[in-house]
Amino acid sequence: MENTIVKAENYNSYFGDNHVVKDVNISINKNEVIAVMGPSGCGKTTFLRGINRMHELIPGATSTGKILLDGENVYDMNAIYVRCKIGMVFQRPNPFPNMSIYENVVAGYLLNGLKISKAEKDVIVEKSLTSAALWKEVKDSLHKKGTFLSGGQQQRLCIARAIAMEPELILFDEPTSALDPISTSSVEALFHELKANYTLIIVTHNMQQAARVSDRTAFFYLGELVEFDDTKQMFTNPKDTRTQNYITGRFS
Amino acid sequence: MEARIGTRNTKSMIFKGVIMFFAFLITVPLIIILLYIIKQGVGQVNWHFLTHVPAPVGEVGGGIINALAGSFIMVLIASIISIPVGMLAGIYLSENPNTKLAHYSGLCVDILQGVPSIVVGIVVYFWLVKPLGTFSAISGSIALAIMMLPIVIRSTEQTLKLLPDSLKEAALSLGVPYHRVILKVIIPCGFSGILSGIMLSIARVIGETAPLLFTAFGNPYLSGAINKPMESLPHLIFTYATSPYDDWHNLAWGASFILLMFVLILNIVTKVITRKWKIQL
Amino acid sequence: MTPLENEIAALKKELVNMWILVQSQLNKAKEAMVQFDKDLAREVLVKEKRVNSFELKIDMDCENIFALHCPVAVDLRFLLAALKINTNLERIGDIAAGIALYVVESAVNFDMDALEKTSLIRMYDEAVNILMDTRTAFEKEDTVLARSIFKRDDVLDDINDNAPGIVAEIIKADLNILPEALYMLSIIRKLERVGDQSKNIAEEIIFYVEAKILKHYESSQKNKSEDEE
Numbered sequence: 130m131e132n133t134i135v136k137a138e139n140y141n142s143y144f145g146d147n148h149v150v151k152d153v154n155i156s157i158n159k160n161e162v163i164a165v166m167g168p169s170g171c172g173k174t175t176f177l178r179g180i181n182r183m184h185e186l187i188p189g190a191t192s193t194g195k196i197l198l199d200g201e202n203v204y205d206m207n208a209i210y211v212r213c214k215i216g217m218v219f220q221r222p223n224p225f226p227n228m229s230i231y232e233n234v235v236a237g238y239l240l241n242g243l244k245i246s247k248a249e250k251d252v253i254v255e256k257s258l259t260s261a262a263l264w265k266e267v268k269d270s271l272h273k274k275g276t277f278l279s280g281g282q283q284q285r286l287c288i289a290r291a292i293a294m295e296p297e298l299i300l301f302d303e304p305t306s307a308l309d310p311i312s313t314s315s316v317e318a319l320f321h322e323l324k325a326n327y328t329l330i331i332v333t334h335n336m337q338q339a340a341r342v343s344d345r346t347a348f349f350y351l352g353e354l355v356e357f358d359d360t361k362q363m364f365t366n367p368k369d370t371r372t373q374n375y376i377t378g379r380f381s
Numbered sequence: 382m383e384a385r386i387g388t389r390n391t392k393s394m395i396f397k398g399v400i401m402f403f404a405f406l407i408t409v410p411l412i413i414i415l416l417y418i419i420k421q422g423v424g425q426v427n428w429h430f431l432t433h434v435p436a437p438v439g440e441v442g443g444g445i446i447n448a449l450a451g452s453f454i455m456v457l458i459a460s461i462i463s464i465p466v467g468m469l470a471g472i473y474l475s476e477n478p479n480t481k482l483a484h485y486s487g488l489c490v491d492i493l494q495g496v497p498s499i500v501v502g503i504v505v506y507f508w509l510v511k512p513l514g515t516f517s518a519i520s521g522s523i524a525l526a527i528m529m530l531p532i533v534i535r536s537t538e539q540t541l542k543l544l545p546d547s548l549k550e551a552a553l554s555l556g557v558p559y560h561r562v563i564l565k566v567i568i569p570c571g572f573s574g575i576l577s578g579i580m581l582s583i584a585r586v587i588g589e590t591a592p593l594l595f596t597a598f599g600n601p602y603l604s605g606a607i608n609k610p611m612e613s614l615p616h617l618i619f620t621y622a623t624s625p626y627d628d629w630h631n632l633a634w635g636a637s638f639i640l641l642m643f644v645l646i647l648n649i650v651t652k653v654i655t656r657k658w659k660i661q662l
Numbered sequence: 663m664t665p666l667e668n669e670i671a672a673l674k675k676e677l678v679n680m681w682i683l684v685q686s687q688l689n690k691a692k693e694a695m696v697q698f699d700k701d702l703a704r705e706v707l708v709k710e711k712r713v714n715s716f717e718l719k720i721d722m723d724c725e726n727i728f729a730l731h732c733p734v735a736v737d738l739r740f741l742l743a744a745l746k747i748n749t750n751l752e753r754i755g756d757i758a759a760g761i762a763l764y765v766v767e768s769a770v771n772f773d774m775d776a777l778e779k780t781s782l783i784r785m786y787d788e789a790v791n792i793l794m795d796t797r798t799a800f801e802k803e804d805t806v807l808a809r810s811i812f813k814r815d816d817v818l819d820d821i822n823d824n825a826p827g828i829v830a831e832i833i834k835a836d837l838n839i840l841p842e843a844l845y846m847l848s849i850i851r852k853l854e855r856v857g858d859q860s861k862n863i864a865e866e867i868i869f870y871v872e873a874k875i876l877k878h879y880e881s882s883q884k885n886k887s888e889d890e891e
Contacts, residue, residue, distance in 0.1 A: 213556035
């Protein structure tokens with residue numbers, strides 16, 4: 130399909146001899162929200178980190194197979210270029226503590242030493258913070274440290290930081306697991322808005338979250354991609370009994 | 382049973398009392414030293430004292446400008462040598478804690494920290510002073526740098542190890558190359574910790590006499606040449622305190638006072654900086 | 663608005679659309695009956711399929727919302743109510759189709775005089791009005807209006823109770839009118855069911871808005887005291 134943005138072909142990941150992601154084939158369309166769920170240790174985070182080549186930063190981690198971003202294998206590209214094109218948001222909000230909110234948003238440019246004018250920066254900051262539904266809350270305190278914000282605001286700041294680089298794809302690694310319910314719903318509401326311009330892949334422990342926010346859901350179990358289908362289909366009539374057992378909480 | 386509970390309570394009260402007593406006791410030596418040195422030294426200190434070289438025997442007055450300048454120059458050179466080396470080594474140790482190299486160099490750092498300062502002095506004497514044929518400020522600086530290194534390395538390593546991995550990941554995921562991640566994120570975030578390590582290492586070596594005895598030696602005149610012998614505060618104290626002249630004793634007291642104040646101020650500044658610049662994670 | 667709120671608003675709109683369709687089915691069936699317009703009656707029969715597909719669609723929407731959003735509190739009550747209202751509306755749709763079928767099957771047109779005597783037209787209008795007011799109550803979450811439905815259903819019940827006697831008299835007067843008279847009696851029975859379904863819907867509206875369960879309330883109260891409303 131020409132609409133495909135990311136495609137994994139026979140993708141495998143290893144930590145040393147430990148085979149954590151097994152022969153995954155998946156094809157993700159533009160402007161979709163994909164939830165990746167599964168029990169702990171099922172390889173979902175490892176798969177996610179394989180997409181923007183963060184996986185290989187861990188000593189002993191290797192992978193085989195292809196991950197195609199717009200038809201091009203990311204493992205044939207420069208890792209730094211790949212990570213510029215694919216944004217990532219982590220489990221714990223991690224704004225740079227030495228930077229202000231403003232600097233945090235343009236951190237991707239500052240840290241990469243890309244020279245951009247103040248006016249351009251202003252535009253990027255406002256645009257990204259607006260997209261991350263944070264502009265109204267922080268526009269008067271842009272030069273305060275990012276770490277003074279609440280957890281949910283920090284996480285949205287991290288999303289703004291990822292958006293600022295204008296990625297095609299944003300990966301979320303359990304983005305709300307360290308947040309309280311109110312902050313969680315503020316971040317979840319954001320997913321729906323981001324969908325218009327970006328493709329989101331969200332790894333989550335929380336099944337309800339997967340159900341609420343995603344268009345399609347992938348279920349990983351023991352490193353295998355068990356099922357990948359429409360979220361509605363998945364939560365009303367899953368095809369695989371393992372999926373059924375997982376979402377109904379019947380895993381022994 | 383109740384009687385035993387009573388005994389137990391008494392025992393624990395006594396134990397609490399004892400540890401409190403010793404906690405108080407350790408402040409006593411410092412207070413005594415401070416008071417004594419202030420009493421002996423504060424009277425010597427004046428503008429003349431700070432701006433003149435020591436007077437020859439029999440002459441009134443004289444100061445310690447040669448030692449002040451010497452200590453400053455040598456510590457500065459030692460810092461220039463040890464801070465970059467120590468920080469880089471510390472970064473390696475914190476970034477790659479599980480490698481063989483990190484294990485062995487960490488061990489070396491620990492041992493280096495335990496090497497007596499006089500041994501450092503004598504080694505530098507045989508390495509540098511003898512081949513060069515003269516005592517020199519630069520060899521003194523190198524000896525001091527060797528003393529500073531382990532402190533800088535360990536403080537850098539400990540500080541950076543406390544920073545969460547997520548910080549590094551955040552930067553890497555933005556496509557920032559590794560060297561920029563270290564220089565622009567990791568070091569700035571750990572800056573207060575690294576700085577306090579550096580300050581403490583300076584405070585530690587500024588009072589070192591032994592490594593300088595065989596290296597910088599001493600010089601009664603103001604000198605800026607780093608290939609020549611140079612005076613330093615601790616060496617000046619050593620020489621003048623062991624002399625038989627009362628005038629010189631007073632000079633030593635004054636110098637001790639200055640040295641002590643310097644170390645005290647460094648420590649306080651370090652504490653303030655760490656508290657103020659502490660980065661909220 | 664949260665995604666769940668959006669889903670619920672959409673579902674509510676869908677239900678209202680179904681409601682409007684069912685109302686128009688009832689109206690058309692009445693029109694067909696009065697005018698003895700068999701084409702119009704056939705149209706009602708064809709459109710019954712649309713009512714059914716509405717029912718299926720709303721059922722599926724409810725299932726998806728339950729599965730994806732795990733609604734609680736007012737949202738949960740709304741969805742439970744929506745499921746039942748959906749069924750009730752579909753039944754009313756069936757009734758409209760049933761009436762239309764009589765029109766199609768009947769050989770001759772209904773005698774206006776007989777229609778008048780049995781109060782069938784009046785009953786029909788009242789049933790349609792009740793259904794419309796129930797819809798208003800649903801749209802506006804108006805429980806006062808919903809409660810008024812219970813009383814108005816009694817009118818239908820009265821007409822229904824008197825119907826057998828009246829129909830018997832009409833038949834006695836003119837035996838030729840027998841098939842029509844029986845159709846009329848059946849229609850009256852059906853319209854009484856429309857009243858009951860509306861009452862059930864009103865109960866669901868009160869359940870969803872106020873979390874009060876009125877079902878079987880009357881019968882249990884009647885046993886205790888007679889002057890209970």
